[in-house]
Amino acid sequence: MKWLEDMPLKRKVTFVILVTCSTALLLACGVLAAFQMADFRRTIVRDMTVLGDVTAKNTRAALAFHDDRAAAETLLALQSEPNVIAACLYDEEGRRFATYIRSGESVQFPDQAGEDGVRFEGDRLVFFRPVMLNTRRLGTLFIHADSGELRERLLRIAGIAVLVLLGSCAVAFLVSARLQRPISQPIFGLAETVQSIAERKDYSTRVPSGGGYEIGKLTQAFNHLLSSIEERDRALSAANEDLRQEISERQAAELRVQSQLARLEMLHRITRAIGERQDLRSIFQIVIRTLEERLPVDFCCVALYSPAANTLTVTSVGIRSEALATELALTEQSVIPIDQNGLNRCVQGELVYEPNIEKSDFPFPKRLYRGGLRAFVAAPLLVESQVFGVLIAARHPAESFSSGECEFLRQLSEHVALAAHQAQIYTALQQAYDDLRQTQQAVMQQERLRALGQMASGIAHDINNAISPVALYTESLLETEPNLSARARDYLATIQHAIEDVSQTVARMREFYRQREPQLALAPVRINPLIKQVLDLSQARWSDMPQQRGVVINVATDLAPDAPAIFGVESEIREALVNLVFNAVDAMPEGGTLTLRTRVLIPSPNTPAVVRVEVSDTGIGMDEETRRRCLEPFFTTKGERGTGLGLAMVYGIAQRHGAEVEIESAPGKGTTVTLSFPVAQEHTETPSKESKALIIRKSLRILVIDDDPLLIKSLRDTLEIDGHRVTTATDGRTGVAAFHEGQSRNQIFDAVITDLGMPGMDGRQVAASIKQAAPGCPVILLTGWGRRLVAEGDVPACVDCVLSKPPKLRDLREALAQCVPHSAVS
Template sequence: MVGEIDRLNGQETKSGTAVFSRSFVLPFLVFVVVATILLVLGRHEYPELHTMLDTGMFFLSVVLAALLLDIGRRIERGFPLWLAASFAVAATFEFLHVTATIEWWDDILPLLALPNWLRPTTWSPSAYLLPIGIGLAIWRLLRGERPMPWFLPGLALLGAVLYAVFQYIPVNLPGIPLGITRPAQIGVPMLWAGIAWVAWRMRDLERKLPPIAAMALILAVGNTAFLYSAAGNDDLAMVAHLSRVTGYLVLMLAVMRMASRDMQERIQAERALSRLNAELERRVAERTVQLETLNRSLTAENEERRRVEESLRETDRRLRTHLERLNLLHQVTRAIGERQDLASIFQVVIRSVEDELPADFCTLCLYDPADHVLTVSGVGTRSLGTAMALAMPERARIAIDANGLSRCLTGRLVYEPDLTALQFPFPQRLLQGGLHAMVLAPLQVESTVFGVLIAARREANSFSSAECEFLRQLSEHVALAAHQAQLHGALQRAYDDLRLSQQSVIQQERLRVLGQMASGIAHDINNALTPASLYTEALLEDDKTLSATSRELLGVVHRAIGDVTQTVARMREFYRQHDAQVNLAPIALNDLVRQVVDLTRARWHDMPMQRGIVVEMKLDLAADLPPMQGVESEIREALINLLLNAVDAMPNGGRMVLATTAEPATEGRAPKIHCEVRDTGAGMDDETRRRCLEPFFTTKGERGTGLGLAMVYGVLQRHGADLEIDSTVGRGTTMRMVFPAIDPARTKATGDSAEPERPQRLPLLVIDDDPILLQTLRVILENDGHAVTTANGGDDGITAFRDAQRAGRPVAAVITDLGMPNIDGRKVAAAIKADSPDTPIILLTGWGQRLIDDDEAPAHVDRVLSKPPKLRDLRQALLEVTAGKA
């Protein structure tokens, strides 16, 4: 039966296109032939044909409206009713259009003016109303066939508005571009073309849509011809009228064929039913004859006859019960098939067993093979009281012993008609709840039992074999549905994992692109910083005429250059693994805090003051703060980031506190140093607090990059420190950095180590493609007493080296850049080593630190220095590579 229904449904979805193809061909061919004849005959007027076609349109509209109305009422669907309303409103205006052609009698002479006034203004409203109404019907079909009581009144109101509008729009306007004479009708073919496209695209949704698409296509062609009509009854106008009649005929024939097809299918079904009834009657008749024969032969044996009759009644009852069980099984299967989660599937099954079997107690349990226990996953509403009495609410665990449960877990249905005879814990538990009979049905998929359906009744021996078979079949269906639900959940989790993995890959790709950009930016910044760094260091070292203030300011500049250099170096951390170890040095944290306050004064004081905003700054620094170890530039940058974030959190001003405290050592805990940045700003909610350390997460919109706190967190991780965040929305935030303190007795003095020995006067060759860098290196090295030759680029450098060799003035060392046009530093090193293998080569490059970290120093290079270099590092490198060559 179910297969036959599915077959009919499949035929239903295809019948629309089949009916369309049979109903479309003949009217369309007639339309093409007649339209061709009209166009070949040329510009003539056809008043009689005009009247006939107008009358035909009106009657076809009325027939279609009545036919669709009857269909809609019979099948109780909104779509045919909306189509009927559309044709009915259009038919009203077509009736007015037809009335204008009737010859009125002399006794109603005032109406003789109606044709000139009524006829031109009734064609256009109906021409627009019908596609609008059909379009609205298709739109509502796509969104769901909910009742629309406003559909017919709305169309009527729209028709009245269109009628009023077309009173003032002229019918013909010559001189329009493309030769169009009826510009007011331009929207009609466009509407019909759109309806044709949509109806054809959605043809599988409703079988009336293919013929609607055909009708709309014909009307689109006809109304396009009407745009060029010069008179209401010329050849082009007749093509438009004929297209409307043809389109109506296509739809009407299609609908009638659909109705005829439905009737044929109904007749076939009735014939099949009649054949079945006849066969049943024949069988009943044969059975009756047999019974009569049996009754005649057993007249003397009335007791036997009664027994036979009782047997027949019992068989009938069993058949009825079996049919009821099959129907219930079908209903339950359909209900659980519509659900995707185990909880709702189990509830449907339990409720059906309680109400329809019925059962006094029903529950579904899932099996845990690891612990070898059952867990109650669902209990029926009627079974709640019994479940509580049995200590078997949801999520309760049931031990499995050598009883019916263990046999059920092997895949067998277990029926215990009388629990009083069983001394195992689980049957005794049910017995204490007043239950005396139980059925255990396994939930099994692919030979694996993952659960048990338990049904019990208060009376002993109360389950029949048919009921046990029903529970077995039900458990099989439930097992399949549960397995599908588990697969669906697994697929959903896999999809979620895949989406998270995709997001992770996208973020990694963003970081990789950022790293590539950062590498180039770092090289350019390092090149630009080299002159400033070397000149500042040289002034601080050699110029004894500097005042204390100037020396202090130059020191700030030199520290800032160092911080920028370290910041550029750390840009690599977002796309490559950073060093496992950092070079730590003792830091006086209070001095570092004061430096940060001075460096950022413009940001937290001057700039807000220009806008009339006051940010109050307070330092609360602990006296005798023990030193800590770290990279001073990194700690300074982290503190600057926290301070600037605090300023941004107070757009209307507020109070900010920078505080340091010492946490003494306790039993089992080393001493700590706290550095806090407190503000009275907007604060953070829980979600922002949870995600604030993620890279690229920002609450500042386009002003933020989302990297500030991520960099701070990375710095603290490298220093073995912690970041604690206390924040309340509307009350402010405290960012607390907790560093490990060091023993002052083991602390080395801060600052650089003793100045290394300067190398004696050396003839040096410096090669770079940046004139400013060449000049800087020349000045710095000549100040140290060296004889310096410079070369602008790799080609000039090789030439200068060979010229010095030939002149008998070999250079003691070569300092070259890496990235240069045409001939880079690698080629320079290879060429010089080929001519003089003993000549040391120092590679000075903006990518120096990366080459050093990755152990990728180019061949033929003796030493790699990163830009901007420190004077002490440059001197030390010259000392080491030129030992004995002064």
């Protein structure tokens, strides 16, 4: 009974008394009610039995004579009995003979007479009584009686019991309230004392004596217990005070140790982090960010010291300090003058701590004070006893930096200074290494190109020899055959143009490593029409050949309108762009889009205008290693299909034109190669007069020496068409012998045309022999190395004129006209 245990003692005693009295009274009332019920039942059974016997006697005559009317009147006499609800008379066969039902009642009579006897059905009495005449049974009487009187009697008894119970409880409450005090008062006093002691912790309080017997013994024992507790409490309080003092000291020491360990751990983390950085800014940012988050500070920055200007320049400001730095005008690159305050001592190598700058008269503390800062520390960054910077940390409260934090900042500044010095050394070494590597790469590139150019020079010589007859015959046909059809003349002009491009190409094969020669003829080149020519020339490569494989390459142009002209050699630029188109097509084996684009960069006042030509593809692209090496000669990613010379030639052409080459590429994202040409500067040139074709009126006797039979034949044919007499020799010794034989026969040669590279005796030896025999005889050197000899100043001393292969009739005639004296020209 939890609720009874939680009830106050006084109320609990009263409640027990009331419950006890009420229980006794209720029990007595219950016994009385049971007796009344039993007595009522005996009485009603007796009365109903007498009434049934009387009624049975009165109905015998009616049953005997079967007079149901008389029987009903007899039964009607029962309405004077308040307890009778209904009655029924059954004949001797058990059928209903006459009935009676009290007004307002509803009764269901049995269909047949039941067994004789009395029984209670709920609160009603039912009985069957025989109707006898002597020994003959005439019928059965059924009576249904109500026990309403019993209910009324019980209700009266219950009302009396309730009144008696309430009165008894009231009297018991008044009596118990008076009699329970000797029991509850000592206990209440004990409880109040205990509560007072619990609240005030005053063990000197005592409980008043509660008399003898149990209560008195209880209060005495409790007071004795309080005395013992009081003594122990005094001893415990003293020990507790000593223990509290010791704990406080240990906690303070532990807090100092933890703070020191935390700062050491922070110093270790900062040192490890800045040790992994190699640039000053990242080092300073790590230090500042860590101080802002973990020390913490309200403002932090690093400034570099300039001894010459005696100023500090803010280099790094923390992220959390940016707003305050803007307010204080201490953003990055801000200059702080050094005055005779703490900063002056700091740049001399001292750690400066200003606990309260509220009353400082110096500019820098005043600036910090305007931002709400009251205390700051300035730690010098020293390397080899020289201050190169200052670490500044500040907080809003005054005197907010402890000695341990100041020492931590001093130690941190030493590590930061060392890391910054190492970063400066590393940066210098990295720059030196990068310069050395770039120089090495440039030297290696030039050496590769030089070797390629020297090797290509020999190839160019052979190609020039091979195309020389074609060039001579083509030019001769165009000049001497006026009856050629327009188509034939057009074909020959195309062949001549192709030969000139081949000649220019082989001339450039040795120029990978050379800058553009000053005498190289440059002319204004319109880049947009040139791009259209490039697409026409390369159409077979980007259209016809891919379509044979079922591949489609879309070509798009995006040309800047009115793009200015550039100075250059049109054939070289055309060849470079064709090479780039070929490379783009090769990079799109599955098809794609080839885009040629021109752009004009608007120059700044100090920068010349630039025309950018971009060749872009959507092909496989290149990784960084391939992109870096793609300009190297003989480097190719095409396997046996590639020579590795295409982009190297493009690079050489760009170098000779003062253009820049840029390559952007990524695997799977295509490649864009950009050539940036300087725009041709506007200037006025004196128009050169077109010289007329030279015709030598005098028939000359000419000796031609060359080891190529086809070239000898083509030279002899073209010179004989001009009316000259030509003698040929297929090597140097034979040629010199023919020259001496002509002199012996008084058939003096007017000029000698000789090749340079021949077996047995080369062109230099031939020229020397001719000059030795006839100093006045002009010697013309016709060689595939002609341009190189002229460019390098390596023309043999005994040679009067140098012509390059393939020769042009105009150049050949001019050389004869200049070298042969008294020759008539027009």
